[in-house]
Amino acid sequence: MKLHIKNNFTSELPADLDLENTPRQVEKACFSYVTPVKPRNPELIHASVEVANTIGLSKEDIASTAFLNTFSGTTIYPETKPYALCYAGHQFGNWAGQLGDGRAINLTEVQHNNESYTLQLKGAGPTPYSRNADGFAVLRSSIREYLCAEAMHYLGVPTTRSLSLLLSGDPVLRDILYNGNPAYEKGAIVARVAPSFIRFGSFEIFAAREDHKNLKLLADYTIKHHFSHIQKEGIEKYLAFFQEVTQTTLNMIVNWQRVGFVHGVMNTDNMSIHGITIDYGPYGWLEDFDSGWTPNTTDRQHKRYRYGNQPEMALWNLYQLANALYPLILDAKPLEVILEAFSTNYEKEYLKMMQNKMGxxxxxxxxxxxxxxxxxxxxxxxxDMTIFFRNLSxxxxxxxxxxxxxxxxxxxxxxxxxxxxxxxxxxxxxxxxxxxxxxxxxxxxxxxxxxDKVNPKYVLRNYMAQLCIDDADKGDYGLLNELFEMLKKPYDEQPNFQKWFSKRPDWARDKVGCSMLSCSS
Structure with missing residues (x-):
């Protein structure tokens, strides 16, 4: 197994000088070096050949011991040093201060076909940003993330990608309903792939701490490596960067609304500067067309991140990013111009999207x-949103x-x-x-x-994911394979999968995992 390693992030940005893996405030650093916890008995459940090809690996590589060891965190790939990102964020509208990668560990950056990717493990153990958490992930949440990221990609929605899904062989304690009844579940690890995992909160933390030196370093690095087409200098460079993040974020939200996807946790630490969907937690698919629906039990009362409010929340988050970038620009007006255009531009794109859905x-x-x-x-x-628009054609x-x-x-x-x-x-x-x-x-x-090219026939409904999880808990991955293959062609008729083109069954209306989910999911 051969990866073309690039260590740009860790070689060009400041590291946490404290190498102890203990929860703490990390100052003047973009990341902390972290070693994944070696799993007891890792087992590969599924891997995407297409994603493997994207980063320069083959189907044969997936079957290798080196692949299993690298993407379970058992061994460290040569010439790499895994790390966790430091960032802050607003959670449900409130400033939360330092957050960071609490259960995500970046393995390295790789380059293939002139494209750069960051490889990350989710659920491979604690980091200095884990706070009171253990840094691990359970099988149910890992299946949901693994399947959904790939489903979104094939739907044409900007997203992180899923490379592999593994069992760790270690039990993980979780209180799924937050009701004081924790239970052990199967531990799992998902390998995620993205251009980078830099978030709005990556900039917020330096602005909040008035660490303008590192704020500028991160902005310059991000533009140099991920927005290299921006050739402007000084203030104009940062404004062009913000303009592009605003536009790609808008495009992402339009696509969410098009297919009926509700993220559930649109905190600023869950917003990518690439305008891609990241951090699949308590997400859901709009089955009943209800603009006030949210899949997140934590958001049940205020419904801040409900389906109909996602455009407004994206704009709110962009305002926080603008505030974070302000020290590099020192002029609010050009930032305000970009932000004020968001709603008008969104309405235009939303209208066009709905016209396309209606033919x-x-x-x-x-x-x-x-x-x-x-x-x-x-x-x-x-x-049912999906069935209505599909049949409208x-x-x-x-x-x-x-x-x-x-x-x-x-x-x-x-x-x-x-x-x-x-x-x-x-x-x-x-x-x-x-x-x-x-x-x-x-x-x-x-x-x-x-x-039929914009109205999918098949989406990853929560009850489908839950059926898959129930089977996987018993060691049966047949449904996982079936759903993965079906979701690769969501706009095709696929008559052999016709049974999945149906409304949510009554038994799933209030079942845990099928209607609303907690952040522990």
């Missing part, structure tokens, strides 16, 4: 009314309102909720929709083909 190739500003009324209707009674130009409605009827959870008033509103909406699609020059078949 409206000719873009009209008045489509806003049609879209708004649809979103309102979808929330009147429990309606089967509505033809000549269909009556009643026929069109029947085409999407399978998306409703309880037909008894569809009283005469709601049915009348749906018929009125489909009448307007019919007029609109008849203005399109493309055929029904062409429109369906375009809609």
């Amino acid at each position: 409206l190739q000719i873009k009209k500003e008045e489509d806003v009314v049609l879209i708004h009324s649809l979103v309102e209707l979808l929330q009147r009674v429990e309606t 089967d509505v033809t130009k000549v269909a009556t309102s009643k026929v069109a409605f029947n085409t999407v009827k399978a998306a409703f959870y309880n037909e008894k909720d569809l009283d005469e008033t709601i049915l009348s509103e749906w018929y009125d909406w489909f009448e307007k929709y019919s007029i609109r699609i008849n203005e399109e020059v493309i055929s029904d078949l062409e429109r369906k083909e375009q809609m």
